[in-house]
Structures are given as C-alpha cells and as structure tokens.
Amino acid sequence: AQSVSQHNHHVILSEAASLELGCNYSYGGTVNLFWYVQYPGQHLQLLLKYFSGDPLVKGIKGFEAEFIKSKFSFNLRKPSVQWSDTAEYFCAVIQPYGNNRLAFGKGNQVVVIP
Amino acid sequence: DVKVTQSSRYLVKRTGEKVFLECVQDMDHENMFWYRQDPGLGLRLIYFSYDVKMKEKGDIPEGYSVSREKKERFSLILESASTNQTSMYLCASSLTGLGSGANVLTFGAGSRLTVL
Numbered sequence: 001a002q003s004v005s006q007h008n009h010h011v012i013l014s015e016a017a018s019l020e021l022g023c024n025y026s027y028g029g030t031v032n033l034f035w036y037v038q039y040p041g042q043h044l045q046l047l048l049k050y051f052s053g054d055p056l057v058k059g060i061k062g063f064e065a066e067f068i069k070s071k072f073s074f075n076l077r078k079p080s081v082q083w084s085d086t087a088e089y090f091c092a093v094i095q096p097y098g099n100n101r102l103a104f105g106k107g108n109q110v111v112v113i114p
Numbered sequence: 115d116v117k118v119t120q121s122s123r124y125l126v127k128r129t130g131e132k133v134f135l136e137c138v139q140d141m142d143h144e145n146m147f148w149y150r151q152d153p154g155l156g157l158r159l160i161y162f163s164y165d166v167k168m169k170e171k172g173d174i175p176e177g178y179s180v181s182r183e184k185k186e187r188f189s190l191i192l193e194s195a196s197t198n199q200t201s202m203y204l205c206a207s208s209l210t211g212l213g214s215g216a217n218v219l220t221f222g223a224g225s226r227l228t229v230l
Contacts, residue, residue, distance in 0.1 A: 009154060032217050044157075044204065044221040090156060094217050101172070102219065104149075106156035 004093050006105035014113050015083055021076040021108045023065075023091035033074040034092040034102075035065055044090070050074065061085070083114045117141070118222035120205050126228045133192040135225050137205030144210035146188035147219065148172075148180060151202040160203075163188055164210065195229045202226050 003026045013019060025031065035047040048059025055067040065076045074091060091105040121136040139146065145164055149157040149172075159172030161180040169180050177199060181189045188207075192199055203226075206219040 006156075034218070036219075043223050044206075044219075046218055049218060096217065101159065101162070102147075102217065103159075104157040106154060 004105035011110045019078045019081045023074045025093040032094045036090045037087050039087045081112050083112050086112045120222040120225045122225050127195050133195050135190040137188045139207040143207035145208045147206045148190045149204045197229050200229045
C-alpha cells in the first residue's frame, strides 16, 4: 500500500511570507495526487489535483503544486500567504489502476500571523 | 454542489454503548467512505463502499462495522464504544471509475464523538 509523508507538522509564518509544504509518496506507478485543505470549523475541501499532463498544477486561492515523478513528490506552494490561509493541509495519493484507495498524509497545521 | 450530510455533529456516549453515525449524499455517487481524523495522525480509512450492500475494510476497521442499504446512505456503527474511539469521524463520497472527475472526495462536516 502506498504511504504519504508530510513533514513539519506545524508551520508558523507571517503574512506575505512564502509557503512550501512537502509531500512524498511511496508508490512508483501511475498516481493521482491531491491537496486538501481544512479551514478552521469548515469541511475538508479540495485545493488542487494532478491526474496527468502539465506537472505544475494551479488550485484555488493562489496555491500551486508541482509533481516531480523522479522524486515521488507533490509539493504545495504559495508565494505570499494571507492570514486566511491558516488551515490544515493534507496531501493524498491514489493508485487509479491499483486498489483505488486514497491515502492521506498526516497533515500540516499552518498558522499565518497577521 | 454535492452535499454530504452527517446527521450528528457532536455526540457524547458512554463506554459500551452502541453508536450509529449516519451519512447521506445527494449526488448519486457510487463510492462512500468513513475516515477518522486524529491530531497528528491525519485521516485514516475505516471502511468504504463501492455499491449498495458492498463494503471493504480500510486500514483501521477493528471495532467498527458499516451498512449501506441505499446508495445515498452509509452508516458507521460502533458496536461497543470504547474511549480510544473518541475522535472526529468524516464521511466522504466520490464518483466511481477513473478520469479527472473520479477519485475527488467530497467530505461531510464531520461528527465529533466523545466516549466517556
């Protein structure tokens, strides 16, 4: 079964700082990749996804992620964060031709200080 | 928009009680899932279902069972609740099959269960 690693569980940064959250997965075959976000008191929601094509994908609220197959990575970035980006961020991976089971990382709790 | 509704947002139960968590989705999704979310552990899959009356164990099925009698409804059952089942429980649904529309989960608001 695939596993997903997210490091630096707690991240604290100031507004306008750049954010990068790492995500590494263990499976070497075809994967679909996702970042989900959970704002305080809200549902988990999709931030962005990669299925195929351009490895640089753009999501909502100015976030982007880059799929680097050789590094088994799908890191999330935002060049300038806002206080409203305070949330928990989860990376997830699925093998579409395998067990079709979505595996989540342990999450990154991001706090943006105004 | 797909809606996934979890009937109970907060529950407090006693050890040994039977607990039912209900989840309903309104967009004819084939797949439904139950996860539990714990701080520092992320989301862990308990059970999922690809169709009515079909279920498969996830990564942590022990102490849980599920029921899917209708396509739109997926219930999680704790036969005898224990304190280590205190957690946030998330229901989700998705389309079936492959392709860019599939495999995207829509989550409910969660049910926070406390077992005393």
